[in-house]
Amino acid sequence: MSLTRVQFFSISLDGFGTGEGQTLEAPFGHAGERLHEWMFATRQWRGPDQPGGSGGVDDLFVKQHDQGIGAEIMGANKFGPRGWHEDPEWKGWWGPNPPFHTPTFILTHHAHPPIEMEGGTTFHFIDATPAEALKTAREAAGGKDVRIGGGATVIRDFLAAGLIDHMHIVVVPILLGRGVRLWDGLEGLENDYQIEAISSPSGVTHVTFTRTGA
Amino acid sequence: MSLTRVQFFSISLDGFGTGEGQTLEAPFGHAGERLHEWMFATRQWRGPDQPGGSGGVDDLFVKQHDQGIGAEIMGANKFGPRGWHEDPEWKGWWGPNPPFHTPTFILTHHAHPPIEMEGGTTFHFIDATPAEALKTAREAAGGKDVRIGGGATVIRDFLAAGLIDHMHIVVVPILLGRGVRLWDGLEGLENDYQIEAISSPSGVTHVTFTRTGA
Numbered sequence: 135m136s137l138t139r140v141q142f143f144s145i146s147l148d149g150f151g152t153g154e155g156q157t158l159e160a161p162f163g164h165a166g167e168r169l170h171e172w173m174f175a176t177r178q179w180r181g182p183d184q185p186g187g188s189g190g191v192d193d194l195f196v197k198q199h200d201q202g203i204g205a206e207i208m209g210a211n212k213f214g215p216r217g218w219h220e221d222p223e224w225k226g227w228w229g230p231n232p233p234f235h236t237p238t239f240i241l242t243h244h245a246h247p248p249i250e251m252e253g254g255t256t257f258h259f260i261d262a263t264p265a266e267a268l269k270t271a272r273e274a275a276g277g278k279d280v281r282i283g284g285g286a287t288v289i290r291d292f293l294a295a296g297l298i299d300h301m302h303i304v305v306v307p308i309l310l311g312r313g314v315r316l317w318d319g320l321e322g323l324e325n326d327y328q329i330e331a332i333s334s335p336s337g338v339t340h341v342t343f344t345r346t347g348a
Numbered sequence: 349m350s351l352t353r354v355q356f357f358s359i360s361l362d363g364f365g366t367g368e369g370q371t372l373e374a375p376f377g378h379a380g381e382r383l384h385e386w387m388f389a390t391r392q393w394r395g396p397d398q399p400g401g402s403g404g405v406d407d408l409f410v411k412q413h414d415q416g417i418g419a420e421i422m423g424a425n426k427f428g429p430r431g432w433h434e435d436p437e438w439k440g441w442w443g444p445n446p447p448f449h450t451p452t453f454i455l456t457h458h459a460h461p462p463i464e465m466e467g468g469t470t471f472h473f474i475d476a477t478p479a480e481a482l483k484t485a486r487e488a489a490g491g492k493d494v495r496i497g498g499g500a501t502v503i504r505d506f507l508a509a510g511l512i513d514h515m516h517i518v519v520v521p522i523l524l525g526r527g528v529r530l531w532d533g534l535e536g537l538e539n540d541y542q543i544e545a546i547s548s549p550s551g552v553t554h555v556t557f558t559r560t561g562a
Binding site for chain 1: 363519521524525532536538544545546547551552553
């Protein structure tokens with residue numbers, strides 16, 4: 135069964151999934167890298183040829199990144215800074231071999247030919263509702279799961295449409311004060327999910343949402 | 349040394365300290381009792397003559413409620429529903445023996461004579477800034493700590509004024525969607541505090557803020 139999953143999407147304690155003022159130099163705006171330092175510190179992120187790195191619960195979650203995933207859907211702001219569609223050279227933030235390794239669908243109103251990258255990632259650009267995008271991504275996923283990669287607005291839209299089966303949110307103990315909120319307009323979400331929380335010695339708290347039977 | 353403390357102030361995952369629509373029957377508005385069920389389930393809350401109740405980390409925090417506290421400051425909305433100052437019989441939500449057992453200062457623009465209750469609680473009504481209120485409460489606390497009792501707006505005002513030494517927030521895994529937010533306007537608060545998080549099997553996460561040296 136192909137599930138729709140959100141994986142370690144990081145938010146601040148005050149609920150922002152990204153800061154204000156995204157630019158080419160600052161993909162997360164004034165948040166900088168502070169939402170993701172916990173991730174950079176894991177063994178999995180650092181790679182097997184690097185010494186050190188934490189091997190606890192943070193690492194276990196990061197190790198799930200590619201497991202069983204056959205496609206990703208992301209918002210246009212995750213793919214590039216405002217105006218990227220006018221730059222014919224822009225191929226995302228991630229260099230020649232992006233960390234997706236699957237068909238990856240970018241939600242955008244701007245038509246754009248697909249971009250084939252190294253390592254199995256192909257970027258497709260689609261103008262679609264969450265349900266339509268999911269149908270397209272699921273067909274491309276070959277029976278595997280579909281990752282909803284963010285940003286906050288995209289995850290919120292998929293939640294509001296009732297399309298997320300499993301979600302893993304990482305609450306980072308910082309207060310961003312401004313940016314894009316994840317939780318707006320989702321009153322009562324807990325009624326549809328089993329929710330667990332586990333704090334890590336790194337300071338973050340992992341909150342998992344597993345959809346219960348309807 | 350007399351500290352200023354916030355104790356187990358409960359918020360939803362989306363950051364609301366109370367719901368919308370406070371009334372006499374619903375002190376927390378549409379949140380009902382859902383922000384505090386974790387607390388009602390503890391041994392300490394149920395009382396020593398009641399069987400059962402959880403005796404873990406939730407209980408340890410609740411047991412701190414009266415420890416070392418010499419006075420409380422609260423907002424007008426914690427004391428009563430809108431218009432309480434026009435009801436000469438209104439003496440708070442808590443019955444004849446409120447759970448404070450100390451001088452308790454209510455921040456209000458409405459002058460009101462003090463109300464002496466059973467068990468050591470006396471309600472005083474003051475129109476003051478956070479710093480002024482703290483000075484008054486500290487004098488009444490006899491060298492003990494001052495509890496900032498809430499609601500969310502009052503805690504936020506004391507945080508913004510740099511007056512909180514220790515804060516314990518309980519994040520409850522529900523999404524209220526609307527109400528009064530705790531975190532608004534507090535960007536960078538983490539720079540002034542050591543922050544720890546510990547999840548409980550009950551589902552809530554306790555987040556403690558301890559002020560670091562300035």
